[in-house]
Amino acid sequence: MAIFLTKESKVLVQGMTGAEGMKHTRRMLAAGTQVVGGVNPRKAGQSVDFDDRGVPVFGSVREGMEATGAGVSVVFVPPAFAKAAVIEAADAGIGLAVVITEGIPVHDAVAFTSHAKYAKGGATRIIGPNCPGLISPGQSNAGIIPADITKPGRIGLVSKSGTLTYQLMYELRDIGFSSCVGIGGDPVVGTTHIDCLEAFENDPDTELIVLIGEIGGDAEERAAAYIREHVTKPVVGYVAGFTAPEGKTMGHAGAIVSGSSGTAQAKKEALEAVGVRVGSTPTETARLALEAIGG
Amino acid sequence: MDLYEHQARELFEAHGIVVPRAEVTDSAKEAREIARRLGGRAVVKAQVKTGGRGKAGGVKLAADPAAVEQTARRILGMDIRGHRVGKVMVAEPVDIEREFYVSYVLDRAAGGFLAIASAEGGMEIEEVAAQRPEAVARIPVDPKEGVTSAVAARIAAAAGLPERTADVLMRLWQVLVREDALLVEVNPLVLTRQGRILALDGKVTLDDNARFRQARWAADTVEHDDRLEAAAAARGLNYVKLDGQVGVIGNGAGLVMSTLDVVAGCGARPANFLDIGGGASARVMADGLSVILSDPDVKSVLVNVFGGITACDAVADGIVQAVETVKPTRPLVVRLDGNNAARGRAILDEHAHPLVHQATTMDGAAQRAADLANAS
Numbered sequence: 001m002a003i004f005l006t007k008e009s010k011v012l013v014q015g016m017t018g019a020e021g022m023k024h025t026r027r028m029l030a031a032g033t034q035v036v037g038g039v040n041p042r043k044a045g046q047s048v049d050f051d052d053r054g055v056p057v058f059g060s061v062r063e064g065m066e067a068t069g070a071g072v073s074v075v076f077v078p079p080a081f082a083k084a085a086v087i088e089a090a091d092a093g094i095g096l097a098v099v100i101t102e103g104i105p106v107h108d109a110v111a112f113t114s115h116a117k118y119a120k121g122g123a124t125r126i127i128g129p130n131c132p133g134l135i136s137p138g139q140s141n142a143g144i145i146p147a148d149i150t151k152p153g154r155i156g157l158v159s160k161s162g163t164l165t166y167q168l169m170y171e172l173r174d175i176g177f178s179s180c181v182g183i184g185g186d187p188v189v190g191t192t193h194i195d196c197l198e199a200f201e202n203d204p205d206t207e208l209i210v211l212i213g214e215i216g217g218d219a220e221e222r223a224a225a226y227i228r229e230h231v232t233k234p235v236v237g238y239v240a241g242f243t244a245p246e247g248k249t250m251g252h253a254g255a256i257v258s259g260s261s262g263t264a265q266a267k268k269e270a271l272e273a274v275g276v277r278v279g280s281t282p283t284e285t286a287r288l289a290l291e292a293i294g295g
Numbered sequence: 296m297d298l299y300e301h302q303a304r305e306l307f308e309a310h311g312i313v314v315p316r317a318e319v320t321d322s323a324k325e326a327r328e329i330a331r332r333l334g335g336r337a338v339v340k341a342q343v344k345t346g347g348r349g350k351a352g353g354v355k356l357a358a359d360p361a362a363v364e365q366t367a368r369r370i371l372g373m374d375i376r377g378h379r380v381g382k383v384m385v386a387e388p389v390d391i392e393r394e395f396y397v398s399y400v401l402d403r404a405a406g407g408f409l410a411i412a413s414a415e416g417g418m419e420i421e422e423v424a425a426q427r428p429e430a431v432a433r434i435p436v437d438p439k440e441g442v443t444s445a446v447a448a449r450i451a452a453a454a455g456l457p458e459r460t461a462d463v464l465m466r467l468w469q470v471l472v473r474e475d476a477l478l479v480e481v482n483p484l485v486l487t488r489q490g491r492i493l494a495l496d497g498k499v500t501l502d503d504n505a506r507f508r509q510a511r512w513a514a515d516t517v518e519h520d521d522r523l524e525a526a527a528a529a530r531g532l533n534y535v536k537l538d539g540q541v542g543v544i545g546n547g548a549g550l551v552m553s554t555l556d557v558v559a560g561c562g563a564r565p566a567n568f569l570d571i572g573g574g575a576s577a578r579v580m581a582d583g584l585s586v587i588l589s590d591p592d593v594k595s596v597l598v599n600v601f602g603g604i605t606a607c608d609a610v611a612d613g614i615v616q617a618v619e620t621v622k623p624t625r626p627l628v629v630r631l632d633g634n635n636a637a638r639g640r641a642i643l644d645e646h647a648h649p650l651v652h653q654a655t656t657m658d659g660a661a662q663r664a665a666d667l668a669n670a671s
Contacts, residue, residue: 036621080507105475105505106401113406114438132603143574145636146603161549162573166603166633167657185548187477188406217403240553243565245537264556281557283658 002136002179003156003199003206004125005072005097007032009140012064012094014039014085015076015101017048017057024076024144025112026050033140034070036068039085043269052075054151062092074142078225083108086116086126093120098142099128109188116190126190132162132182143182145169151176154293157201158193159212160185160219164282168210171286172220175293178206185214193223201231208293209236210285211276213267215241220267228274233290237278238285239264296501299342300428301384303497306474307481312466314494317386317468318431321367330360333623338386339366340496343378350420351375356388387575389493395456395462398498399442401478402435404436410434410464411440412454415484442468452567459492460484461629474512475505523567523590530582532569539564540668542587542596544580546605548572554599557658563665566593573602580613581620588621594671597664599657600639607631615646626667627652631661 015021016038027052031037037056043072044059058064061073073094077085082101089097090239091113097116116124127134128241133143135295138152145162149169153176159165161190165182183189193211209231213220220239227235244263268278277292279285298306301319308314318329319342330337337360342355348354353375355364361641373380395398396416402409413431415423421612424431432454436442441451447461458502463484478500485495501512515552528626530638533548537555541563545551555565566589571579587596599611610631618627627650654660 065333079504104502105508106477106502107472107475107505110401110407110438149633151496154606159549161547163547163550163601163603164553165549165554166601167550169602170632188403211550219403222404238553240556243537243555243559244552244568245535245592249340268377279559281658282553 001027001203001205002139003196003203004127004180004181005134005136005142007034007139008068009072010034011072011140011142012037012039012058012061012066012068012070013074013076014061014089015078016040016055016079017043018076018094021076022048023053026075027147028074028255029053031106031135032139033142035179036070037064037234039064060092061094065092067092072134072142075094075099075101077101079103081100084111084131086112087119090116090119090124091121091242095123095125096142096191097124097126098131099126099131099144101128102130104129104186106186106188109186113151113188113190119220123216127181128184128189130186131184131189134179134181135227140285142239145180145182149173153227154175154205155210156196156203156208157181157212158183158196158200159209159248161212161240162212164212164238168212168238168286171283172210172289174211175290178203185215193219194226197223197226197231197235198205201233206233206237208289209272210289211235211237213237215244215267216262217259218262223268224270224274224276227276235276236285236289236292237268237276238282239267239271239278296503297344298499298501299344299382300340301382302522303499304494306499307494307497310466310473311469311493312463312481312625313492315355315386315389317384318510319382319384321371321382323364323371325659326383326385327360327364330363333385333387333581334588335359336388337363338388339363339370340384341370341373341375341380341518342382342384343380345376345378347374349574353380356384369513377494380645387533389485389495390481390488391483391485393486394490395405395454395460395485396431396482397467397484398478398480398482399436399468400480401468403422405435407438408436410436410450412450412456414455421493441472443667457486463492463494470499474481475502475509476500477502495546508528515579523586526589527569530586532579532583532586534586535568536581537565537567539566540592540594542566542590542593543599544569544583544587545599546569546573546575546601550599550601553659554597554661557661558597560641561662561665563668570604577609577616578608581617584614584617585621588617588623588625593625595625595664597660598627599660600630601632602634602636602639604634604637607633608635608642611639611642614651615642618648618651621649626652627653628660628664628667629651630654630657
């Protein structure tokens with residue numbers, strides 16, 4: 001099964017004809033993703049060759065959906081145009097828009113995530129922005145997560161951070177994953193830890209959930225409250241940022257600590273209080289996951 | 296990017312919010328002249344990006360231009376919570392009748408902005424919020440609708456503010472939206488004895504991601520007090536100086552933060568945070584390593600890279616370049632995994648620099664780097 005993305009998913013790439021879009025479309029195709037088209041109004045009707053496969057370019061998301069039945073869009077459009085691109089995808093009623101673009105103004109993220117809640121009856125789930133996307137190993141890859149780290153398996157993973165996702169996928173590569181979702185580290189994101197916990201809880205192929213958090217905001221604390229009420233599957237956690245100084249931003253716009261709330265310690269305690277085993281390093285987290293899954 | 300009070304004041308003024316007359320200077324002599332222009336009596340306010348300024352003695356009323364000069368001389372150069380005062384604002388004094396609090400702040404959980412307002416503004420607003428939350432109104436703003444006159448009136452009424460403050464609430468929303476701010480705060484918003492509504496002090500945080508469309512402040516650079524942070528910023532690197540001995544460099548903010556924690560768990564303290572980002576070239580790696588190796592506090596360096604998009608062979612090339620140009624005297628521990636890791640490791644093996652050690656795991660690499668730092 002996997003969550004949000006399966007081998008049946010037909011994928012459009014908004015911004016496919018740009019440098020990043022080209023590079024990652026090639027990788028997605030190599031990973032077995034059904035990339036059925038790109039979107040660029042100025043290059044509509046053309047086709048782009050990826051090795052031996054031609055991928056058509058459509059003038060709009062709606063045209064691409066009508067022609068191919070696509071239900072997923074991966075967005076590589078530059079920051080200045082990303083808001084319009086995501087709103088276009090939501091207005092076309094696409095099921096999933098994965099926004100890889102980094103550096104989108106927060107006001108734009110607020111605009112498109114709130115727009116998507118109402119457009120077409122809330123048909124569109126947004127993942128990101130500023131995220132590595134998601135992969136259901138052996139089935140499909142929508143974004144920039146390396147496809148060759150691990151194989152299909154029983155663990156579901158959700159994380160704000162890209163490279164920590166890769167690190168945990170690597171540590172647990174012999175067990176494998178149902179889906180790995182990088183939700184992005186920006187202050188406003190379309191899909192939260194809680195959305196992923198709910199989906200993994202309902203996914204019959206997922207036996208264990210790995211939740212990776214980092215300092216800033218209170219998403220992990222809210223995830224902990226959700227786990228207590230709704231999650232029956234074992235959850236193993238990891239939180240980065242114990243040594244981050246107060247008030248300094250370390251890369252992700254979301255990773256800002258102010259005062260006591262949002263600290264790594266507070267998040268770890270909140271998760272442990274609801275029975276989540278939290279590792280002190282990625283490697284220890286992987287060991288806890290192995291113990292929990294009996295692998 | 297956080298703005299200084301005087302910059303926030305300028306933005307408020309540009310959007311039609313009434314502020315006290317004031318000028319900013321780095322010279323005590325000039326402060327005297329400003330006071331003369333303002334009519335003699337004036338408030339001297341330290342310009343620092345931290346709270347608790349009043350309690351630290353950074354805000355003083357002076358009776359005449361000579362006293363303003365003296366006060367400015369005392370405040371300039373003062374250290375307030377680790378921030379050196381480089382400039383003061385000299386402002387006309389205001390007869391305060393009442394103090395209010397108004398702000399718009401990002402509510403991450405809701406994915407939108409929240410209006411926060413209270414009829415009990417001033418220095419104690421945080422205590423008011425903690426002890427009597429009912430005295431602080433919190434109202435989510437619909438991002439599509441924004442703050443119309445009806446919405447502004449609703450916010451003012453909910454907080455028990457005079458109706459006339461609704462105009463400020465609308466204008467403050469314009470500051471937030473048009474300037475791409477993540478936080479706009481007026482504290483206090485005052486009602487003067489003469490019946491005027493004035494924004495006496497304010498805080499604005501701008502969204503760095505919006506630089507590309509904000510001509511007014513796009514050219515402003517973030518000021519770095521730290522020499523190494525300035526050098527790193529000049530090379531476009533995401534670097535934060537910390538107070539330990541193990542230099543840390545890696546790819547991705549999450550992995551680097553995690554690496555700092557693992558180093559701390561191994562009994563040493565990280566000297567910095569440095570994220571070379573995704574898909575970094577050899578050049579970026581070499582630049583990053585040069586910055587770290589120019590830090591005299593660094594006793595050992597830990598390079599922790601999990602190549603997703605980043606190719607480990609490019610990282611290894613960058614390490615070799617940096618080692619050849621900087622000629623380090625302190626050891627480096629390198630852990631490479633992921634994309635092209637085998638080629639990266641082979642490059643380092645071939646180069647066989649006596650100070651460059653390879654490790655096969657993240658924890659092992661951190662332990663080695665910590666031990667090397669502690670042994671030196």
